[in-house]
Amino acid sequence: MRTSHAERALDEAFDAVVLAGGRARRMAGADKPGLPVAGRSLAARVADAVRDAGRLIVVGPPRAELPHAIAVREDPPGAGPVPALRAGLAEVRAPWVALLAADLPFLRPRHVAALLNAARDAEGGGAVMVDDEGREQWLLGCWRAARLSAALADYRGASLRGLLGPLEPVRVFLTGPDAAGRRPPWYDCDTPDALARARRLLTDGEE
Numbered sequence: 001m002r003t004s005h006a007e008r009a010l011d012e013a014f015d016a017v018v019l020a021g022g023r024a025r026r027m028a029g030a031d032k033p034g035l036p037v038a039g040r041s042l043a044a045r046v047a048d049a050v051r052d053a054g055r056l057i058v059v060g061p062p063r064a065e066l067p068h069a070i071a072v073r074e075d076p077p078g079a080g081p082v083p084a085l086r087a088g089l090a091e092v093r094a095p096w097v098a099l100l101a102a103d104l105p106f107l108r109p110r111h112v113a114a115l116l117n118a119a120r121d122a123e124g125g126g127a128v129m130v131d132d133e134g135r136e137q138w139l140l141g142c143w144r145a146a147r148l149s150a151a152l153a154d155y156r157g158a159s160l161r162g163l164l165g166p167l168e169p170v171r172v173f174l175t176g177p178d179a180a181g182r183r184p185p186w187y188d189c190d191t192p193d194a195l196a197r198a199r200r201l202l203t204d205g206e207e
Contacts, residue, residue, distance in 0.1 A: 125167025
């Protein structure tokens with residue numbers, strides 16, 4: 001039986017869950033996702049990378065720069081990434097979900113597209129980006145929403161690796177100019193020094 005264009009589009013649709021809570025201890029408790037890099041907040045930059053998502057779900061406080069986002073909170077706030085993912089996934093409606101940290105200044109739509117394409121072509125639970133040292137970046141991946149929801153229902157741990165690893169995701173490595181660049185998509189701003197470097201590498205208004 002032939003699949004209609006509408007059915008194919010639905011099968012390929014994705015939502016995005018961006019984890020934007022936490023206590024940012026290494027940033028002296030600052031609102032890390034709201035910190036500006038080249039004139040725009042970190043959270044806004046990540047949101048731009050998933051501009052094609054059907055729903056943008058931000059787990060954290062509402063953000064004025066993201067008026068179209070659905071803001072939810074884990075219970076209790078700051079409980080960790082697994083409760084945050086559980087809260088965000090409850091708002092997902094698409095068959096695929098991009099799970100992202102909110103402090104990735106160099107993430108671009110092409111990186112998300114590479115993850116989605118890899119996940120759709122595989123038989124496992126999704127796809128995860130691997131950094132230049134061979135480490136999976138669990139807050140930079142795309143997943144089958146149904147598989148992720150089922151895994152969460154039975155999971156009692158606190159580690160994203162413990163949750164996502166058994167889904168046997170495709171490991172996605174960068175190729176081309178991104179592979180040798182100074183601005184990889186997994187670069188996060190966990191410390192003041194990392195934030196300062198990101199600001200040096202991006203200029204105002206740069207995408």
